[in-house]
Amino acid sequence: MKYKKIWGCLLGFLVGGMSMAQAPVAGSQVPAASSIRFPKGFLLGTSTAAYQVEGAYQADGKGESNWDFMANKIGVTQFTIGKKETGNVADNMYDRATYLKDIALMKALGVNSYRFSIAWSRIMPQGTGAVNAKGLAHYDQLIADLRAAGIEPVVTLYHFDLPQALIEKGGWANPASADWYAAYAEVIFKHFSPKVKKFITFNEPYIEFFVQHYLMNLEQSKAPANVRYAAGMTGAHHMLLASARAVATYHRLKLPGQVGITLNLSPVLPFTPGNAAETAVVPLQDELLNGLFLDGVLRGSYPRRALDSLQKYNPTFRPTAAELALLKANRPDFLGVNYYAPAFVKVDPTAPLGVNWLGLNPEPAPTSNNGPSRPDQLYALLMRLKADYQNVPVLITENGAAYGEPDEAVVNGTINDARRCQYLLGHLAAVQRALAAGSKTLGYLHWSYADNFEWIFGYSIKFGLVGVDRTSPALTRIPKQSYYLYQSILKQQPK
Numbered sequence: 001m002k003y004k005k006i007w008g009c010l011l012g013f014l015v016g017g018m019s020m021a022q023a024p025v026a027g028s029q030v031p032a033a034s035s036i037r038f039p040k041g042f043l044l045g046t047s048t049a050a051y052q053v054e055g056a057y058q059a060d061g062k063g064e065s066n067w068d069f070m071a072n073k074i075g076v077t078q079f080t081i082g083k084k085e086t087g088n089v090a091d092n093m094y095d096r097a098t099y100l101k102d103i104a105l106m107k108a109l110g111v112n113s114y115r116f117s118i119a120w121s122r123i124m125p126q127g128t129g130a131v132n133a134k135g136l137a138h139y140d141q142l143i144a145d146l147r148a149a150g151i152e153p154v155v156t157l158y159h160f161d162l163p164q165a166l167i168e169k170g171g172w173a174n175p176a177s178a179d180w181y182a183a184y185a186e187v188i189f190k191h192f193s194p195k196v197k198k199f200i201t202f203n204e205p206y207i208e209f210f211v212q213h214y215l216m217n218l219e220q221s222k223a224p225a226n227v228r229y230a231a232g233m234t235g236a237h238h239m240l241l242a243s244a245r246a247v248a249t250y251h252r253l254k255l256p257g258q259v260g261i262t263l264n265l266s267p268v269l270p271f272t273p274g275n276a277a278e279t280a281v282v283p284l285q286d287e288l289l290n291g292l293f294l295d296g297v298l299r300g301s302y303p304r305r306a307l308d309s310l311q312k313y314n315p316t317f318r319p320t321a322a323e324l325a326l327l328k329a330n331r332p333d334f335l336g337v338n339y340y341a342p343a344f345v346k347v348d349p350t351a352p353l354g355v356n357w358l359g360l361n362p363e364p365a366p367t368s369n370n371g372p373s374r375p376d377q378l379y380a381l382l383m384r385l386k387a388d389y390q391n392v393p394v395l396i397t398e399n400g401a402a403y404g405e406p407d408e409a410v411v412n413g414t415i416n417d418a419r420r421c422q423y424l425l426g427h428l429a430a431v432q433r434a435l436a437a438g439s440k441t442l443g444y445l446h447w448s449y450a451d452n453f454e455w456i457f458g459y460s461i462k463f464g465l466v467g468v469d470r471t472s473p474a475l476t477r478i479p480k481q482s483y484y485l486y487q488s489i490l491k492q493q494p495k
């Protein structure tokens with residue numbers, strides 16, 4: 001019952017805004033596909049993550065991860081979608097015969113890059129100590145197969161899946177987590193360089209700590225919401241320290257590539273344009289959602305207002321001068337940006353720290369699962385990174401949409417995902433516009449290559465350019481209209 005309430009609450013947060021009143025959709029003009037052009041060498045690709053696509057959850061000596069545990073032993077999806085779904089099989093992309101077909105589809109699509117993540121639990125099944133040679137060999141082969149197809153691997157070291165053995169030692173709340181991760185990262189960098197030239201230390205610390213952990217931390221669920229929310233900062237800080245340690249190692253080893261970190265970033269807007277109370281909480285929500293991570297990673301400091309609000313409920317969180325110096329000294333080479341939609345904020349005394357954005361969506365239903373299509377806000381975000389963060393090089397590591405039916409219906413063997421097509425076009429055009437205005441964006445990787453295990457939503461929510469027929473034993477892939485649209489755009493890029 002307790003679980004049900006927590007997951008019901010998250011579901012409410014995430015979809016709560018979908019039935020909001022009709023309002024005009026801003027920034028939604030769609031350009032012609034033929035007008036989309038990027039500079040030579042610009043990365044154009046797709047993105048996935050290990051737990052969401054690999055399956056083979058016990059193969060070749062893999063250890064248990066937190067998501068293996070939560071999906072199989074707690075049954076997290078059954079509380080949100082009423083079905084017990086897991087990543088045990090997912091898209092079966094651990095299997096070489098299967099992923100070779102996927103690589104062939106990506107090659108036909110025309111991408112020059114592909115972001116995937118390594119499962120820590122395959123490399124170090126217990127999180128620390130012994131390294132599993134079969135885990136390394138799997139990714140060696142995948143990287144070789146991608147490169148043979150002319151596709152550059154972009155490798156995330158950690159995308160929400162922590163070895164369960166480390167959860168049992170306190171997970172990210174344990175200050176030793178930065179040591180565990182630093183050792184893991186060193187193994188990865190030494191082993192996969194120089195075949196991999198772009199590494200990403202972490203995916204979306206904000207989502208992990210202030211959305212997932214906040215709602216999933218069952219031990220602390222009796223604590224008041226503010227305390228439970230603010231507790232996330234301890235783990236988030238350890239994660240940023242771990243990232244900085246990895247950046248330091250990468251630079252010390254003088255490896256021939258670049259290392260970055262991926263943040264989820266969303267410009268914050270008042271839910272009701274012009275509403276004074278909502279406008280007044282925009283700066284706090286912006287600091288909580290964006291500023292903490294941008295400043296932490298790129299300036300080695302945390303913004304005062306957010307820090308004060310968090311420390312009020314998490315008084316033991318006191319970053320030391322040495323820790324902040326570590327962050328400052330180890331700025332990543334590029335910033336990975338996951339952008340889906342802006343965050344619309346409301347004053348809400350029942351929400352942590354009195355502000356709420358999760359699931360709030362003022363635009364006409366139905367919009368994508370992660371919010372409305374607002375390419376204008378991707379442009380605004382890229383301009384902000386240029387102006388406020390010394391034009392840091394940016395790699396868009398995720399951007400995508402999941403509209404649900406009828407877009408995902410298979411009709412005569414094809415999937416006409418018209419709204420994803422519009423979303424894709426609009427956001428590519430926004431990137432093109434930002435480049436013209438001086439942004440140092442290095443590439444755009446669409447989320448996702450194929451429909452996959454969408455965390456607590458299981459397989460019910462689909463972000464892929466390629467559909468997966470889950471009724472067929474081979475998990476047959478069905479390229480959608482958006483795949484063909486992206487293909488036509490990729491074809492016209494300078495080689």
Ligand code: BGC
Binds near residue numbers: 204207370454463
């Ligand atoms: C995550 C992905 C997820 C996507 C779509 C991002 O928060 O990095 O793993 O599937 O959003 O919701």
